Amino acid sequence: MPLSSHRRLTVSAALIAALAGALTPVTTASAAPTASAAPAATRTPAPDMAGVVAALESAMANGAPGAMARYSGPDGTRARAVGVRDRESGAAMDTRARFRIGSVSKTFSSVVLLQLVEEGRLKLDAPVNRYLEGLLPDDRITVRHLLTHRSGLADYTDAMFDQTVPGFEAVRNRVFSYRELLDLSLAEPRTTEPGAAYKYSNANFVVVGMLIEKLTGRPVADAYQRRVIKPLGLRDTAYVHPDTRIKGTHVRGYLHPDEAGAPLVDSTEQTVSWAQSAGAVISNTADLNTFTGALMRGRLLSPATLEAMTTVTPTDATGTRFYGLGLRRYDLSCGTQVYGHTGTVQGFYTYAFSTRDGRRSLSALANTSNRGSANTALGGTLEAAFCGKKPAPASTARSTAPSGVSADAPLPAERDLPERH
Ligand code: REX
Numbered sequence: 001m002p003l004s005s006h007r008r009l010t011v012s013a014a015l016i017a018a019l020a021g022a023l024t025p026v027t028t029a030s031a032a033p034t035a036s037a038a039p040a041a042t043r044t045p046a047p048d049m050a051g052v053v054a055a056l057e058s059a060m061a062n063g064a065p066g067a068m069a070r071y072s073g074p075d076g077t078r079a080r081a082v083g084v085r086d087r088e089s090g091a092a093m094d095t096r097a098r099f100r101i102g103s104v105s106k107t108f109s110s111v112v113l114l115q116l117v118e119e120g121r122l123k124l125d126a127p128v129n130r131y132l133e134g135l136l137p138d139d140r141i142t143v144r145h146l147l148t149h150r151s152g153l154a155d156y157t158d159a160m161f162d163q164t165v166p167g168f169e170a171v172r173n174r175v176f177s178y179r180e181l182l183d184l185s186l187a188e189p190r191t192t193e194p195g196a197a198y199k200y201s202n203a204n205f206v207v208v209g210m211l212i213e214k215l216t217g218r219p220v221a222d223a224y225q226r227r228v229i230k231p232l233g234l235r236d237t238a239y240v241h242p243d244t245r246i247k248g249t250h251v252r253g254y255l256h257p258d259e260a261g262a263p264l265v266d267s268t269e270q271t272v273s274w275a276q277s278a279g280a281v282i283s284n285t286a287d288l289n290t291f292t293g294a295l296m297r298g299r300l301l302s303p304a305t306l307e308a309m310t311t312v313t314p315t316d317a318t319g320t321r322f323y324g325l326g327l328r329r330y331d332l333s334c335g336t337q338v339y340g341h342t343g344t345v346q347g348f349y350t351y352a353f354s355t356r357d358g359r360r361s362l363s364a365l366a367n368t369s370n371r372g373s374a375n376t377a378l379g380g381t382l383e384a385a386f387c388g389k390k391p392a393p394a395s396t397a398r399s400t401a402p403s404g405v406s407a408d409a410p411l412p413a414e415r416d417l418p419e420r421h
Contacts, residue, residue, distance in 0.1 A: 044360070045334065045388025047071045049078050055380030056082045056364070062374040064349075064366035065254055065264070066093035069381045070285035072293065073360040079285065085251040085367060087264070098236050098284045099251040099365050100272065102343025104352045105239070105281035108291075109208045110147055110309065110326025111300050112223045117143075118305055121215045131211055137186065140194040143211070146204040147325040148313070152192040155201035156184035160274060164370050165257045165265055168346050172270045175242045178213075181206045181274070198315050198323060202278040205326070209277025220277050232294050237283040242271040246282055253347020256370040264368070267347035279345055288352040288363035292340045296358030310339060310356065318411060328353075334387035338362075342379075342413070349375045349413070353382060360386060375413035 049071070056067040066083030079095035117124055124144045128136050128151075131143075136153075145151040161167040185203035192199055209220050216223050221239040229237050236248070246268065254264040272280040283291075298306055312322035312329045322329040329339050330353065340353030347369055354361040362385040366378045 044074075045386075046075075047073065047078065047360075047362075047386070048384040048389045049080060051384030051389065052078075052381050053080050053082065055377060055384055056080060056366075058377035058380060059349075059366040059368075059374045062377050063256060063371040064368040064374045064378070066251070067364070067366040067378060068093050068095050068097075068285060069362060069364035069385070070095055070289055071360070071362050071385045072286075072289040077286075077289075083367075087252065087254065087266075093251070093367075094249060095285055096236075097249045097251045098246055098282050099350070099367070100246070100253065100279075100343075100345045100348045101281050101283045101288065101350045101352065102275070102279045102345040102348060103202075103205075104283070104288065104341040104343040104350055105275070105277065105279045106205050106208075106326045107295070107341045107352075108224055108228055108239075108281055109205055109212065109220070109277045111295065112212055112220070112227050113143070113147065113208055114301055114305050114309060114325065115227055116212070116215050118302055122211065124308070128207060128211070132207070132214055135182070135207070135210070138190070138194055142194070144325070145194050146207050146211075148323060149198050149200050149204055150192070150195050151201070151204050151207075152190035152194055152196070152199065153182075153201050153203040153207070154185050154188035154191055155199075155203060156181060156188065157202050157274060159188070160184070163258065165255065168255060168265070168267060168270075171274045172267075173244065174273055175271055176273045176276075178206055178210045178276065181276070182210070198313060200315070202275060205278035206276065208326075212277065224281070228291070228300065232287075232290055232299070234283065234287040234290060237281065237287045237291070239280055240272070240282050241276055241280045242273050244269040244271055250282075251348070251365065251367045253345070254368050255346040256368060258370070265346075267345075267369075270346065272345060275345065279343065285363040285365065288350075289354070289361035292352050292354035292363070293358045293361040296339060296354045296356055298358075320411065330382060332383055332387050334383075336386045338382060338386055342375075344369050344375070346370075349378055351379060351382060353386075355386065362386065372413055376411070379411070379413050 052069050059067040060083050065087050068081035070079040081093035081095050083093050085093045125142050127139050128141050129139050141151045212220050212223050224239045252268040255267040309325040312324045315321045315323050320331040331337050338353040343350035349366045352363040364381040
């Protein structure tokens with residue numbers, strides 16, 4: 001990548017972070033692109049698979065009927081499962097089974113859009129309205145603002161799912177057009193000035209889907225298929241909309257109602273039309289590891305584009321959570337940085353992350369949702385897989401955990417984390 005554009009990225013990332021008003025000494029240092037690009041070259045601890053299982057069991061203790069994780073690294077693949085994938089039949093969780101990956105779909109959408117950028121079909125810093133004339137009420141909203149959740153477009157799902165089960169049942173079989181979803185967002189006030197702050201919104205990736213369809217002249221499903229699924233040979237991955245079923249061996253999803261003690265709702269079948277290019281991909285743990293690993297190894301994007309994608313700013317004040325272009329970065333207690341995404345659709349919590357060199361990947365699934373503690377527990381698989389066995393208590397004082405972050409206490413999962421806006 002030419003130095004000048006690298007500099008531009010560095011400056012713009014710092015500028016955006018400064019505009020977000022979220023700078024602390026810790027986050028400034030961590031947000032630097034050089035930090036994001038540098039793989040932890042030396043120590044690669046063996047995955048602590050007993051720790052992975054303990055995290056899966058903790059997800060179950062917190063209300064998930066089942067959970068599973070798959071680790072892929074230079075020394076091979078290890079998969080673990082606990083509990084059931086189907087409460088009615090009692091079928092055990094199966095590490096090959098398919099499930100709804102929710103917002104991990106955003107990384108698929110981002111890859112497709114960034115490939116179109118590489119082909120000169122659109123520019124990251126151009127206004128969205130250049131390509132979709134008159135679509136957005138503010139010409140200052142750029143393509144990059146969508147991919148970084150800095151457009152200020154309100155997240156229509158907050159109101160939609162304010163009441164969890166009634167909200168879900170109202171849309172379970174509905175088919176929305178992109179325009180209808182965007183209108184739900186535009187009916188609400190914008191949350192920030194364009195570019196001013198990170199504010200997670202599904203509306204951003206609805207517009208990304210609209211851009212993909214406008215520029216390719218084809219449904220987004222074709223773009224995922226041609227540009228990601230086929231080249232990587234992801235045989236258990238598909239964009240499914242509006243069909244409500246999950247084909248083949250799959251996990252059934254169970255949604256927790258808001259009311260304590262109310263029975264779980266089987267939420268497996270749904271159109272996911274409320275999410276589409278923000279969340280309607282189905283996959284399994286093997287394909288997700290192939291996807292995040294291949295992405296990080298540069299099989300889908302050029303080095304310069306990958307550098308832009310992994311250039312991050314903080315999403316909160318923890319100093320450990322960041323967002324790039326349709327991609328999260330989590331900084332783990334051992335200092336290892338992992339890139340990927342989390343996902344939540346009714347009945348399914350997903351994590352899919354890889355190290356920056358793409359050599360180690362972990363994906364995990366719990367078949368429940370609306371139960372933050374289960375999601376947080378599932379996130380413990382990342383620490384166990386990428387950081388290995390925790391040192392004995394006597395040596396934890398020398399832990400490399402970022403200041404203020406305990407290596408033992410898992411951070412709350414994304415949806416439950418108070419993000420700084
Ligand atoms: C919608 C509500 C969650 C789910 C959502 N999902 O925005 C997107 C996603 C596609 O995956 N985002 C996550 C429901 C956060 C991510 O990026 O990791 N919650 C549930 C409620 C709450 O209904 N009242 O938990 O199933």
